[in-house]
Amino acid sequence: MARSLPPNTWKRGFAEPAETATWADEGYYVTEDGEKSHYARPPAEEPLTSTVHNSLGRNVLRTWPTLYNGTESPHGAPDWWKPSKEVDVLICGGRHSYRSGKSRSLTSIIAGPFGLEVAVSLARQGLNFRILDKAEAPLPAGRADAIQPRTLEFLHSWGLAEEVSEEGPSIISNTLYKDGQRLVHAPSFQSDSKYSNLHVCTQGQIERIYIRDLLRHNTYVERCTVVETYESGDDSRSHPIRAVLKNLKTGQTEQVNAKYLIGADGSSSKIREQLEIPFDGITTDFYWAIIDCVWKTDFPYILSLSVVTSAEHGACLMVPREDGYTRFYTQINGEKARELARKRRARRNAFTLEDTRIDDHGITPEEVLEQANRILAPYTVEMVSPISWFAVWKVSERVARTFSSPDLRVHLGGDAAHVHSVFGAFGLNSSLYDAANLGWKLGLCARNLAEPSSLLPTYDNERRLFANRVIRCSGSYLRFICNSPLPLPELRGLGKELETQDEKLPVLDGSREADMRFLGVFFERNNKFLFGMEAPIVPSAICPPMSTGAKQTPTTLGNGVRAPNPRVCLEASRTAYLYDKMTGISRFHIVIFGSDLRGPVRKRIASFSRQALGPEGFFTRFGGSARFNVVLVVKALPREKDDLYRGKGDGDDTVAEDDDLRYLRDVATVVYDDRSPDDDAHYWYGINHARGAVVVVRPDLWVGISAWPENTMAIDEYFAGFLLEPVDEPAGRNGGSVEVAGKTADGSRRVNGYTNGDFAAVREV
Numbered sequence: 001m002a003r004s005l006p007p008n009t010w011k012r013g014f015a016e017p018a019e020t021a022t023w024a025d026e027g028y029y030v031t032e033d034g035e036k037s038h039y040a041r042p043p044a045e046e047p048l049t050s051t052v053h054n055s056l057g058r059n060v061l062r063t064w065p066t067l068y069n070g071t072e073s074p075h076g077a078p079d080w081w082k083p084s085k086e087v088d089v090l091i092c093g094g095r096h097s098y099r100s101g102k103s104r105s106l107t108s109i110i111a112g113p114f115g116l117e118v119a120v121s122l123a124r125q126g127l128n129f130r131i132l133d134k135a136e137a138p139l140p141a142g143r144a145d146a147i148q149p150r151t152l153e154f155l156h157s158w159g160l161a162e163e164v165s166e167e168g169p170s171i172i173s174n175t176l177y178k179d180g181q182r183l184v185h186a187p188s189f190q191s192d193s194k195y196s197n198l199h200v201c202t203q204g205q206i207e208r209i210y211i212r213d214l215l216r217h218n219t220y221v222e223r224c225t226v227v228e229t230y231e232s233g234d235d236s237r238s239h240p241i242r243a244v245l246k247n248l249k250t251g252q253t254e255q256v257n258a259k260y261l262i263g264a265d266g267s268s269s270k271i272r273e274q275l276e277i278p279f280d281g282i283t284t285d286f287y288w289a290i291i292d293c294v295w296k297t298d299f300p301y302i303l304s305l306s307v308v309t310s311a312e313h314g315a316c317l318m319v320p321r322e323d324g325y326t327r328f329y330t331q332i333n334g335e336k337a338r339e340l341a342r343k344r345r346a347r348r349n350a351f352t353l354e355d356t357r358i359d360d361h362g363i364t365p366e367e368v369l370e371q372a373n374r375i376l377a378p379y380t381v382e383m384v385s386p387i388s389w390f391a392v393w394k395v396s397e398r399v400a401r402t403f404s405s406p407d408l409r410v411h412l413g414g415d416a417a418h419v420h421s422v423f424g425a426f427g428l429n430s431s432l433y434d435a436a437n438l439g440w441k442l443g444l445c446a447r448n449l450a451e452p453s454s455l456l457p458t459y460d461n462e463r464r465l466f467a468n469r470v471i472r473c474s475g476s477y478l479r480f481i482c483n484s485p486l487p488l489p490e491l492r493g494l495g496k497e498l499e500t501q502d503e504k505l506p507v508l509d510g511s512r513e514a515d516m517r518f519l520g521v522f523f524e525r526n527n528k529f530l531f532g533m534e535a536p537i538v539p540s541a542i543c544p545p546m547s548t549g550a551k552q553t554p555t556t557l558g559n560g561v562r563a564p565n566p567r568v569c570l571e572a573s574r575t576a577y578l579y580d581k582m583t584g585i586s587r588f589h590i591v592i593f594g595s596d597l598r599g600p601v602r603k604r605i606a607s608f609s610r611q612a613l614g615p616e617g618f619f620t621r622f623g624g625s626a627r628f629n630v631v632l633v634v635k636a637l638p639r640e641k642d643d644l645y646r647g648k649g650d651g652d653d654t655v656a657e658d659d660d661l662r663y664l665r666d667v668a669t670v671v672y673d674d675r676s677p678d679d680d681a682h683y684w685y686g687i688n689h690a691r692g693a694v695v696v697v698r699p700d701l702w703v704g705i706s707a708w709p710e711n712t713m714a715i716d717e718y719f720a721g722f723l724l725e726p727v728d729e730p731a732g733r734n735g736g737s738v739e740v741a742g743k744t745a746d747g748s749r750r751v752n753g754y755t756n757g758d759f760a761a762v763r764e765v
Contacts, residue, residue, distance in 0.1 A: 114414025115264030121439025144428030150532025281398030556686025
């Protein structure tokens with residue numbers, strides 16, 4: 001939300017404006033006899049959301065410090081919160097310095113979401129962790145503003161997607177003007193995800209959702225606290241990271257030992273600096289002023305995701321938001337841009353070039369409004385509300401040379417690992433993709449359920465290659481919009497040397513025809529990537545290369561691609577999506593396609609049931625239902641389930657002799673693929689109805705491997721390449737069952753010829 005919520009009443013069953021809010025009325029906290037309720041309304045504050053204002057007033061946003069401010073709550077930390085001196089994971093978040101004093105403007109105190117996202121993942125796995133944040137409160141306004149469909153799919157598996165997707169509008173159309181000509185006005189690209197397009201939700205809204213979630217998992221954010229120093233000691237110790245934490249308000253320090261340390265401390269990351277990891281790339285002279293407010297304009301596409309660009313004056317990007325607000329990104333060019341560049345170069349030794357926000361810009365909202373009107377001409381625009389957020393940013397395009405320390409004990413993510421332009425909405429989304437990729441891997445390794453040397457290197461390779469493509473995609477569109485010939489930066493690929501980044505897009509010559517060719521090729525190549533639906537595929541232990549030469553493969557899906565999410569029937573009175581039965585953080589999803597469980601496919605599924613799910617199979621050896629979620633997809637109706645398991649067919653009273661599917665029946669969730677053949681799950685996954693298939697989907701919803709049901713050896717070898725057999729299951733941090741010790745399943749750590757060090761090739765979807 002952009003401002004404090006006005007009072008409403010639901011007296012007639014729907015929200016309407018009211019004189020007062022019942023939550024603020026003391027009469028709603030006492031009985032008719034004057035006895036006070038046990039529940040006491042927490043204190044509220046209304047800080048300014050922007051340090052820069054216009055003539056229409058100052059914008060405030062109500063916040064609740066006891067709910068969101070962690071250890072900086074005015075009531076102090078609760079009795080149940082007892083932070084450990086020895087943790088599985090220590091998360092270091094926050095980026096801008098703490099500011100003391102009575103000013104209640106919070107916009108100068110910024111913390112990224114990556115640390116919170118890792119914490120949300122670890123909390124669901126029952127790990128013992130602490131999360132630090134240099135900021136004294138979550139972000140109130142501004143920064144990231146759009147959520148990609150793939151992000152919502154991950155949040156759905158965590159149980160948070162509906163709340164996030166309902167915070168703001170979705171983007172349904174796109175418009176592009178260039179030098180007064182309308183090049184594009186069309187419906188937004190749609191994905192086949194349940195969440196088909198971009199959803200608008202600001203970073204502050206999402207951070208508050210995460211914080212409430214962590215409170216439900218008995219986790220407090222330690223505010224105004226940083227990792228002052230750390231060292232990674234002898235790896236033979238169970239907790240080799242020794243970190244000194246410092247409270248920036250009190251000056252108190254304490255030592256904490258951890259198995260792993262997460263650098264979520266922003267683009268000027270001290271963790272990255274201490275690791276001496278280069279931040280490869282460039283800092284550009286592209287500057288943007290950003291204003292969130294309500295606007296009055298005759299521009300006809302203010303409710304679209306719109307870009308207007310002028311060869312003479314620069315570009316504007318408009319993002320419709322909630323409550324009638326719109327975000328304007330306005331390019332600063334000419335003498336103002338040169339002045340900002342001179343300031344940046346003059347201060348080269350005084351601050352890190354990786355920082356993207358500029359605080360000493362000297363630019364007023366009125367100047368930005370004048371620039372926006374020059375770009376939009378002949379259309380005009382004016383502000384008709386106080387400013388919710390104002391900032392000036394420069395574009396840096398940088399990717400850390402590695403996201404992990406050599407000993408795999410320290411990992412970077414979010415802005416600490418990559419920064420880029422706003423085009424494509426990759427900032428917030430990439431941070432969640434980092435967390436979704438890293439969280440389950442950390443969870444398994446911290447509990448000794450996976451071999452770190454096989455599993456953890458895949459985080460750096462998968463996510464860094466994704467970040468490189470973000471730079472190419474976002475950077476190419478930025479240069480098109482800004483009419484700039486600036487080359488893309490050189491970045492490290494899978495080898496040790498820096499590589500030239502080039503999208504090889506059509507050459508621009510200033511003509512409308514060349515512009516349209518560029519847009520056609522760019523969006524055809526990137527529209528799925530812009531929704532998070534595809535990613536670079538890196539061969540590894542968890543993504544073995546596809547076999548070649550076979551006449552037919554078990555599924556038409558390649559290893560490493562997104563697992564499709566078709567509609568299915570869950571029970572007679574409910575349809576939903578396949579992902580609705582594939583939730584969780586650290587479980588692998590064993591999706592078995594069994595057609596109608598009759599004829600030749602039944603024998604193959606029965607073979608998988610005995611060999612894979614029986615006492616000697618991988619299911620039992622590697623942790624059973626704690627590690628694997630088995631989903632059986634059948635071409636049948638719910639009323640046929642019992643007969644199918646027993647082996648009875650239509651008009652057939654016989655029963656399978658040996659209860660051939662008993663192991664499958666004991667552990668599988670059945671979903672019913674009752675849609676037509678041209679729209680069912682078997683079609684989406686490309687399944688042979690006579691042979692069936694088994695698709696292993698990773699906890700982060702990418703395909704790991706697929707196999708014919710009778711080829712259980714392939715799946716067994718796949719898991720043996722990185723999982724360890726659990727030997728103990730003590731109570732976890734939040735009362736759950738957490739495996740913490742294991743042994744290797746085999747002496748080698750090789751799968752299909754690939755070991756942890758073999759990352760020599762990359763294939764993009």
